[in-house]
Amino acid sequence: MILDINGLSFGWRKQPVFNQANLQLKKSGLYGLVAPNGSGKSTLLNLITNLLKPQSGTIKIMDAPNSTRQVFEQVAFLQDNSVLYPYLTGREHLIFVAQMHQLPIQAIQPVADELEMTDYLDRKTQKYSLGMKQRLLLAMALLVKRPLMLLDEPLNGLDPTSLQIVREALISTKEAGQTALISSHNLDELMRVTQDVFFIVDQHIEFYHLDAGDTAEARYNDLYVKKR
Numbered sequence: 001m002i003l004d005i006n007g008l009s010f011g012w013r014k015q016p017v018f019n020q021a022n023l024q025l026k027k028s029g030l031y032g033l034v035a036p037n038g039s040g041k042s043t044l045l046n047l048i049t050n051l052l053k054p055q056s057g058t059i060k061i062m063d064a065p066n067s068t069r070q071v072f073e074q075v076a077f078l079q080d081n082s083v084l085y086p087y088l089t090g091r092e093h094l095i096f097v098a099q100m101h102q103l104p105i106q107a108i109q110p111v112a113d114e115l116e117m118t119d120y121l122d123r124k125t126q127k128y129s130l131g132m133k134q135r136l137l138l139a140m141a142l143l144v145k146r147p148l149m150l151l152d153e154p155l156n157g158l159d160p161t162s163l164q165i166v167r168e169a170l171i172s173t174k175e176a177g178q179t180a181l182i183s184s185h186n187l188d189e190l191m192r193v194t195q196d197v198f199f200i201v202d203q204h205i206e207f208y209h210l211d212a213g214d215t216a217e218a219r220y221n222d223l224y225v226k227k228r
């Protein structure tokens with residue numbers, strides 16, 4: 001099993017976020033993670049990566065508890081752009097990641113080319129637009145070629161051209177046998193890369209395989225909008 005979450009409960013001091021939630025990811029590929037603002041998408045990714053500890057329940061990555069350090073050799077995590085250093089260039093970020101993971105420096109250029117970042121790779125990230133930062137973050141996650149990628153809103157702030165570039169990059173990770181859990185509010189775009197979507201509903205996680213005629217938007221309206 002790639003990812004196995006069982007009986008997960010977690011809450012902040014005054015606010016429950018998950019109550020006995022389960023998520024099973026058996027087959028490699030691309031999966032969406034969808035829920036309204038504040039429902040727990042980022043919290044879930046932080047729980048999976050052991051940055052937050054559950055109040056109860058277990059989380060296993062590749063059949064090992066996520067408290068074992070070695071499991072993170074299997075995982076790449078794209079967090080929000082607050083993790084970028086404003087005074088370093090994109091290339092310096094990628095060199096830093098490559099060195100940390102003992103990858104050859106030559107591994108950087110193909111990823112930069114794939115995400116069409118070459119024009120701005122040598123500029124400091126403080127000069128980057130949101131879309132440029134998003135592409136750099138994705139490049140940092142793709143560079144390490146981990147079997148499991150946890151991507152927190154990688155589609156946020158992308159123009160149509162960048163969306164297409166990112167879409168193609170995500171699809172090629174799937175073809176390479178990698179797995180990505182992709183949180184997003186961009187339901188149309190998400191549906192272009194996957195029909196398999198986890199929704200956070202009432203502190204639980206529900207899985208839907210969206211067949212023809214069942215769009216993420218229709219499912220979203222069903223799950224959240226009608227209830228308001």
Ligand SMILES: Nc1ncnc2c1ncn2[C@@H]1O[C@H](COP(=O)(O)OP(=O)(O)OP(=O)(O)O)[C@@H](O)[C@H]1O
Binds near residue numbers: 012017039040041
């Ligand atoms: N550090 C924190 N302390 C207290 N409560 C928090 C903290 N971080 C998040 N929360 C609360 O936990 C809930 C889930 O937040 P989370 O950021 O996981 O949601 P999200 O689904 O990622 O939201 P968004 O779509 O807006 O990014 C929210 O109600 C939020 O207020």
